[in-house]
Amino acid sequence: WQNKGDLHNIRQVVFNNVAESLAAAKVLKEAGLRVVVLEARDRVGGRTYTGPEFQYVDLGGAYVGPTQNAILKLAKELGVQTYLINEKEKLIHYVKGKTYPFQGLFPPVWNPIAYLDYNNLWRTIDEMGEKIPAEAPWTAAQAVQWDNMSMKELFDKLCWTRLTRDFATLFINVNVTSEPHEVSALWFLWYIKQCGGTKRIFSTSNGGQERKFIGGSGQISERIAELLGSCVRLNEPVIKICQKDTAVFVETISGGKYEVINAVPPGLTMKVHYDPQLPSVRNQLIQRVPMGSIIKCMMYYKRPFWKEKDYCGTMMIEDEDSPISMTLDDTKPDGSYPCIMGFILARKPVHYEEKDWCGEQYSGGCYTAYFPPGTFCQFSRVLRQPFGRLFFAGTETATKWSGYMDGAVQAGERAAKEVGWDLHWQSEGCRFESHKIRPIKSTFWEKHLPSVPAFFTVLGVSTAFTAAVLGIVTLKKTSNVVLQ
Amino acid sequence: WQNKGDLHNIRQVVFNNVAESLAAAKVLKEAGLRVVVLEARDRVGGRTYTGPEFQYVDLGGAYVGPTQNAILKLAKELGVQTYLINEKEKLIHYVKGKTYPFQGLFPPVWNPIAYLDYNNLWRTIDEMGEKIPAEAPWTAAQAVQWDNMSMKELFDKLCWTRLTRDFATLFINVNVTSEPHEVSALWFLWYIKQCGGTKRIFSTSNGGQERKFIGGSGQISERIAELLGSCVRLNEPVIKICQKDTAVFVETISGGKYEVINAVPPGLTMKVHYDPQLPSVRNQLIQRVPMGSIIKCMMYYKRPFWKEKDYCGTMMIEDEDSPISMTLDDTKPDGSYPCIMGFILARKPVHYEEKDWCGEQYSGGCYTAYFPPGTFCQFSRVLRQPFGRLFFAGTETATKWSGYMDGAVQAGERAAKEVGWDLHWQSEGCRFESHKIRPIKSTFWEKHLPSVPAFFTVLGVSTAFTAAVLGIVTLKKTSNVVLQ
Numbered sequence: 001w002q003n004k005g006d007l008h009n010i011r012q013v014v015f016n017n018v019a020e021s022l023a024a025a026k027v028l029k030e031a032g033l034r035v036v037v038l039e040a041r042d043r044v045g046g047r048t049y050t051g052p053e054f055q056y057v058d059l060g061g062a063y064v065g066p067t068q069n070a071i072l073k074l075a076k077e078l079g080v081q082t083y084l085i086n087e088k089e090k091l092i093h094y095v096k097g098k099t100y101p102f103q104g105l106f107p108p109v110w111n112p113i114a115y116l117d118y119n120n121l122w123r124t125i126d127e128m129g130e131k132i133p134a135e136a137p138w139t140a141a142q143a144v145q146w147d148n149m150s151m152k153e154l155f156d157k158l159c160w161t162r163l164t165r166d167f168a169t170l171f172i173n174v175n176v177t178s179e180p181h182e183v184s185a186l187w188f189l190w191y192i193k194q195c196g197g198t199k200r201i202f203s204t205s206n207g208g209q210e211r212k213f214i215g216g217s218g219q220i221s222e223r224i225a226e227l228l229g230s231c232v233r234l235n236e237p238v239i240k241i242c243q244k245d246t247a248v249f250v251e252t253i254s255g256g257k258y259e260v261i262n263a264v265p266p267g268l269t270m271k272v273h274y275d276p277q278l279p280s281v282r283n284q285l286i287q288r289v290p291m292g293s294i295i296k297c298m299m300y301y302k303r304p305f306w307k308e309k310d311y312c313g314t315m316m317i318e319d320e321d322s323p324i325s326m327t328l329d330d331t332k333p334d335g336s337y338p339c340i341m342g343f344i345l346a347r348k349p350v351h352y353e354e355k356d357w358c359g360e361q362y363s364g365g366c367y368t369a370y371f372p373p374g375t376f377c378q379f380s381r382v383l384r385q386p387f388g389r390l391f392f393a394g395t396e397t398a399t400k401w402s403g404y405m406d407g408a409v410q411a412g413e414r415a416a417k418e419v420g421w422d423l424h425w426q427s428e429g430c431r432f433e434s435h436k437i438r439p440i441k442s443t444f445w446e447k448h449l450p451s452v453p454a455f456f457t458v459l460g461v462s463t464a465f466t467a468a469v470l471g472i473v474t475l476k477k478t479s480n481v482v483l484q
Numbered sequence: 485w486q487n488k489g490d491l492h493n494i495r496q497v498v499f500n501n502v503a504e505s506l507a508a509a510k511v512l513k514e515a516g517l518r519v520v521v522l523e524a525r526d527r528v529g530g531r532t533y534t535g536p537e538f539q540y541v542d543l544g545g546a547y548v549g550p551t552q553n554a555i556l557k558l559a560k561e562l563g564v565q566t567y568l569i570n571e572k573e574k575l576i577h578y579v580k581g582k583t584y585p586f587q588g589l590f591p592p593v594w595n596p597i598a599y600l601d602y603n604n605l606w607r608t609i610d611e612m613g614e615k616i617p618a619e620a621p622w623t624a625a626q627a628v629q630w631d632n633m634s635m636k637e638l639f640d641k642l643c644w645t646r647l648t649r650d651f652a653t654l655f656i657n658v659n660v661t662s663e664p665h666e667v668s669a670l671w672f673l674w675y676i677k678q679c680g681g682t683k684r685i686f687s688t689s690n691g692g693q694e695r696k697f698i699g700g701s702g703q704i705s706e707r708i709a710e711l712l713g714s715c716v717r718l719n720e721p722v723i724k725i726c727q728k729d730t731a732v733f734v735e736t737i738s739g740g741k742y743e744v745i746n747a748v749p750p751g752l753t754m755k756v757h758y759d760p761q762l763p764s765v766r767n768q769l770i771q772r773v774p775m776g777s778i779i780k781c782m783m784y785y786k787r788p789f790w791k792e793k794d795y796c797g798t799m800m801i802e803d804e805d806s807p808i809s810m811t812l813d814d815t816k817p818d819g820s821y822p823c824i825m826g827f828i829l830a831r832k833p834v835h836y837e838e839k840d841w842c843g844e845q846y847s848g849g850c851y852t853a854y855f856p857p858g859t860f861c862q863f864s865r866v867l868r869q870p871f872g873r874l875f876f877a878g879t880e881t882a883t884k885w886s887g888y889m890d891g892a893v894q895a896g897e898r899a900a901k902e903v904g905w906d907l908h909w910q911s912e913g914c915r916f917e918s919h920k921i922r923p924i925k926s927t928f929w930e931k932h933l934p935s936v937p938a939f940f941t942v943l944g945v946s947t948a949f950t951a952a953v954l955g956i957v958t959l960k961k962t963s964n965v966v967l968q
Contacts, residue, residue, distance in 0.1 A: 148665040150857060153637060181632040182858040237757055239723045240737060253724060253757060270754035270771075273721055273737055277845045287751055290771035361761045372856035373634055374666040 022224040022232075023074065023412030024393060028419065029228060037228060038252055040237035040271075044225045047395075048405060050218030054337040057330075058216050059296055061405045065203075065210035066437040067196055068406035070413065071220070075213060078223040082211040083333035087204045089312040095166075096319060105203050107316060109163065113452060117164040120451035122198045123442070124158055129193030134399045137190040138377045147186035147377035154185045160452040166318050174316075174326045175201060176403070177292030178370050187371035187380075194400055199440045204314060204328065206438045208404065214333055217405060242275040243388045269392075271361075278387060285379040289369040289396065297324070297342060304331055304338035313340055368403035369396045384414075391415045506708040506716075507558065507896030508877060512903065513712060521712060522736055524721035524755075528709045531879075532889065534702030538821040541814075542700050543780055545889045549687075549694035550921040551680055552890035554897065555704070559697060562707040566695040567817035571688045573796040579650075580803060589687050591800060593647065597936060601648040604935035606682045607926070608642055613677030618883045621674040622861045631670035631861035638669045644936035650802050658800075658810045659685060660887070661776030662854050671855035671864075678884055683924045688798060688812065690922045692888065698817055701889060726759040727872045751775060751853050753876075755845075762871060769863040773853040773880065779807075781826060782814055788822035797824055852887035853880045868898075875899045 022044060025035045043049070049060040064071055064082060075082070093100040093107035102108055106122075109115040132140045140146070146154075151172055159165040172180045176191060195201040201208050213219060225232045233252075240251040270286050277283065306313050306329075313329030327342030371380070384397045393415035398407030450458055506528060509519045527533070533544040548555055548566060559566070577584040577591035586592055590606075593599040616624045624630070630638075635656055643649040656664045660675060679685040685692050697703060709716045717736075724735040751773045761767065790797050790813075797813030811826030855864070868881045877899035882891030934942055 148636065148663070150634065150637075152632065152857075153634075179632070179858055181634075182856065239757070270752075271757060273723070273755060274845060283845055284774065284777060287754075287771075287774035290768065293768060361758060361767055372666065373636075374663055 022221050022228070023409045024416040025228055025231065025412075026224050027413055027416040029231070035228065035231050037225075037232045038236040038238055038250070039232060039234050042234050044232060044234070045218045045221040046408075048217045048221060050216030054300060054339070055332060056216040056218075057298055057339075058212065058218070059298075060217070062212050062217050063209045064212070064217075064405065065200075065208045066206060067200065068208075068401050068404065070401075070409040071404075071406040074409050075220055078220060080219050080223065081214045083214050084211055085204050085209055086307075086329040086331065087312045087314060089307055089310045091314040091316070092311055094315055094317045094319065094322075101311065105199055105207075107167070111161075111163070113455070114161045114163045116449055116455050117159060117161045117452045118167070119446055119449050121158055121164050121168055123446060124451075125189060125192060126197045128189045129197060132186070132190045132193055134190070134194040136381070137186060138381050140186070143186055143377045146189065147184050148374050149185045150181045150373045151183050151185050151188050152180040155180055167316075170316060170318055170325045171198075171202065176368065176370055182370065182372060184371045184373045184376045187376040190376070190380075191403065194398075194402055195404070197440055206440075208401075209328060220405070238272055240273045240275065241390060243390065248389045279382075281379065281382050282385075282387060285382055288375045288379060289371060291369050295323075298330055299340045301338045301340070304329075304335075306340070315342070386418060391418045506705050506712070507893045508900040509712055509715065509896075510708050511897055511900040513715070519712065519715050521709075521716045522720040522722055522734070523716060523718050526718050528716060528718070529702050529705035530892075532701045532705060534700030538784060538823070539816060540700040540702075541782055541823075542696065542702070543782075544701070546696050546701050547693045548696070548701075548889065549684075549692045550690060551684065552692075552885050552888065554885075554893035555888075555890040558893050559704055562704060564703045564707065565698045567698050568695055569688050569693055570791075570813040570815065571796045571798060573791055573794045575798040575800070576795055578799055578801045578803065578806075585795065589683055589691075591651070595645075595647070597939070598645040598647045600933055600939055601643060601645045601936045602651070603930055603933050605642055605648050605652060607930060608935075609673060609676060610681045612673045613681060616670070616674045616677055618674070618678040620865070621670060622865050624670070627670055627861045630673065631668050632858050633669045634665050634857045635667050635669050635672050636664040639664055651800075654800060654802055654809045655682075655686065660852065660854055666854065666856060668855045668857045668860045671860040674860070674864075675887065678882075678886055679888070681924055690924075692885075693812060704889070722756055724757045724759065725874060727874065732873045763866075765863065765866050766869075766871060769866055772859045772863060773855060775853050781808070783824045785822045785824070788813075788815055788819075790824070799826070870902060875902045 022037060025037050029035045037044075045060070047060045048058070048062070051057045051059050063085070064075075072082075090101040090103055091107075093102055100107060106118075109118045128142075128146070131142065137143065155165055155168050159168060169180055172178065172183065172188065176183060176188065192198055192201055195208060199207065204210060236252040236254060238250055239253050240249075242249040242251070278286070304313075313327065313331075315327040317325050317327070324342045327340050330339040330341035331337060332339075384392055386392065393408075393411040395403055395405070395407035395411055397414075398411045400410060401407040402411075506521060509521050513519045521528075529544070531544045532542070532546070535541045535543050547569070548559075556566075574585040574587055575591075577586055584591060590602075593602045612626075612630070615626065621627065635652075639649055639652050643652060653664055656662065656667065656672065660667060660672065676682055676685055679692060683691065688694060720736040720738060722734055723737050724733075726733040726735070751770055754770050762770070788797070797811065797815075799811040801809050801811070808826045811824050814823040814825035815821060816823075868876055870876065877892075877895040879887055879889070879891035879895055881898075882895045884894060885891040886895075
């Protein structure tokens with residue numbers, strides 16, 4: 001590992017159960033190295049999985065969009081094409097039994113106070129994100145303070161109306177498959193920021209859900225696996241990594257033994273026994289990054305009845321009795337197999353598919369790991385830190401679209417780079433030639449409208465009066481929570 | 485497993501790296517079953533470890549006290565005796581560079597407003613605890629609400645003075661080796677409750693730190709291991725558990741294969757690969773229970789200089805620059821090897837011992853696992869739930885003194901019981917014959933003094949005025965946090 005020449009003399013072992021290993025393996029093999037991919041499951045693809053039902057169905061990671069250049073470049077190279085998610089007709093905002101059709105990114109808000117509140121929420125999340133460096137979130141000026149509070153606590157401080165608060169909760173549920181009280185504010189703000197902000201991450205058109213792959217996202221991993229051929233070993237969970245002076249030995253559950261280099265995602269590295277032990281901070285890190293919880297469901301219908309009613313299939317659902325918060329049209333690009341992704345009440349569906357990611361021991365859950373309050377600041381700084389000859393990938397270690405397939409590819413390629421070889425790839429990838437990335441813009445009003453408390457101050461309401469109102473609210477909340 | 489007769493025909497395999505396995509194994513062996521203990525480390529004892537320095541030194545779990553009947557009974561049976569921790573002289577409360585000697589359980593508070601606040605804090609924690617069933621915390625009326633907030637949030641609501649807030653933080657640090665913002669309020673309130681309340685858990689005399697074992701706590705596991713003889717296999721981390729219709733197969737890293745029953749603590753069961761996979765909820769549970777973070781330090785001195793100054797060696801330290809919050813005298817019972825446990829600034833020590841539990845892959849950390857906000861309600865209900873022929877022990881699964889050696893013994897014995905054999909042990913253990921358990925009492929004033937907001941109301945300060953003051957505080961906090 002002292003010089004590049006060494007690399008040609010040793011076998012490269014890249015393992016674990018996600019697309020990033022394949023991306024790293026591909027890069028390393030193209031550079032002329034010997035590579036082995038040790039896959040825990042009986043299939044490649046990890047948190048992506050394309051089932052065979054109804055031509056094909058993406059039961060795991062599926063969506064891609066503008067600025068996700070790493071995955072888009074890789075897909076193009078492998079000859080996998082994308083198609084646009086249907087968003088021609090109206091979207092639906094469903095709140096407590098009522099349906100509100102709308103068009104645009106976020107559901108419109110008509111109550112002027114609620115609108116100020118709503119506008120201020122998105123603006124503040126994005127402004128706070130701007131203060132968090134994507135590559136080193138622990139260096140933000142307010143890092144410790146923000147990390148020590150949950151998003152629920154931030155919403156307690158930011159949101160003045162119920163409407164905004166409820167939609168903010170849905171925004172967390174949908175983006176990181178967890179609850180506002182479970183996640184560190186620093187982590188969530190960083191997460192939104194490194195995806196390009198509230199609008200980019202949440203949008204279908206011009207955002208994270210703009211497209212899917214024709215034939216399914218599983219093809220990406222399958223095609224790389226084909227290129228790698230016999231280098232990919234299925235059903236080989238790694239159980240032990242032993243680093244000696246002369247080499248690194250990797251042992252699998254079937255008794256296989258391999259030498260050197262690994263790219264492993266965080267939490268699930270608990271499955272491996274280490275000799276020597278991991279450093280203290282990493283040993284504690286890997287216990288603190290649980291995976292989100294999600295069951296992905298598909299409902300197939302004879303006809304796309306929603307389109308006939310001028311709805312595109314997108315629903316944002318605010319209802320405590322509804323197990324899912326968001327749906328999207330999942331009809332095939334040629335219009336066949338009309339389908340809604342997400343759980344909805346049965347309306348004579350012809351077929352139902354679901355995938356419970358929570359039960360997968362080699363995924364742990366989906367989409368991605370989250371950081372509970374108080375953990376991100378301390379542990380994020382070691383996420384990508386190599387331990388001896390052990391290098392770490394996983395979409396969780398990415399600095400752009402972390403949590404997405406794009407982050408997985410970035411992480412895999414970065415890990416391959418760390419092995420010590422300058423592979424001269426085009427780090428930013430290439431863009432869709434057929435597709436313009438539209439920048440995300442804020443309107444004058446979005447930028448300059450006051451927040452709710454600022455609005456009342458502007459109105460000339462005396463501070464004392466406002467304070468009194470707030471004070472009563474505070475007292476009420478305190479007694480409710482503690483003494484009931 | 486259909487009837488008791490079966491049990492005699494199969495080999496019992498009890499594993500993992502903590503004292504509870506040994507307790508379970510002992511019980512099962514005494515009942516005439518064949519037992520194997522698979523120990524991941526090169527020693528028994530898990531989170532207890534008695535080193536050989538200065539006669540002996542407890543570098544892990546060490547303290548026992550009244551009501552810990554399971555461990556006390558086991559120790560008595562094994563012939564291991566206890567001695568009292570020195571608390572004859574004054575304790576020290578150290579706040580921001582100043583030393584305040586005191587006697588009694590908690591440091592005294594002289595400011596009357598702060599005293600009301602302080603008194604109200606302990607009272608409220610205990611009252612909330614009374615509403616949480618030790619065996620089924622998720623059934624508490626307020627379970628979800630309390631679980632979704634961190635102890636930091638509860639302190640935000642409860643504490644009106646800085647003094648109380650700071651000591652409350654120390655109380656969390658010392659009892660569960662984590663920070664107020666990291667832990668679920670429901671979990672922490674349950675934890676204190678199942679140890680007998682704020683006074684019992686925090687006290688030296690008549691509390692959790694009353695005694696240590698003469699010769700060290702490690703003897704408990706060592707003596708059981710002696711009784712079990714060759715049944716205990718060291719250096720045998722379990723890597724795979726395969727449950728078939730006919731039997732359960734357990735595989736270790738050295739290639740050993742064993743049949744049937746296991747008692748495993750939570751988080752670290754991530755180290756095992758399961759076939760079939762664990763149920764979804766348990767698969768997610770084991771990613772959500774990180775171990776606390778602690779380094780235990782011992783400083784040895786020529787003379788017990790603190791006693792000469794009329795201090796017993798107990799220090800409660802509130803100072804952000806101090807890495808540890810609590811010290812206790814760790815001198816041997818015969819007065820030899822004067823020693824302070826905990827990190828203190830060097831004053832010509834003759835020897836220094838420390839143990840960093842965070843780096844141990846087969847402990848993960850110490851003393852115990854904690855539950856971040858939002859996890860306890862959902863996941864605590866499956867903590868003790870068997871999966872097929874797999875049973876779960878670990879001090880984390882206990883319902884009394886969970887997190888302590890006592891909870892470990894209770895959990896091990898309970899798991900042994902679940903195997904299906906009525907072993908007729910005395911479930912509540914026996915008490916120290918030489919020692920009276922004094923009940924924990926509250927004084928009239930502790931029960932009836934008002935809280936700070938109630939006091940101001942009593943004083944006749946108008947609600948509007950109080951509210952205005954609070955309101956300003958709220959506004960200030962909001963702007964600080966969000967906009968700075």
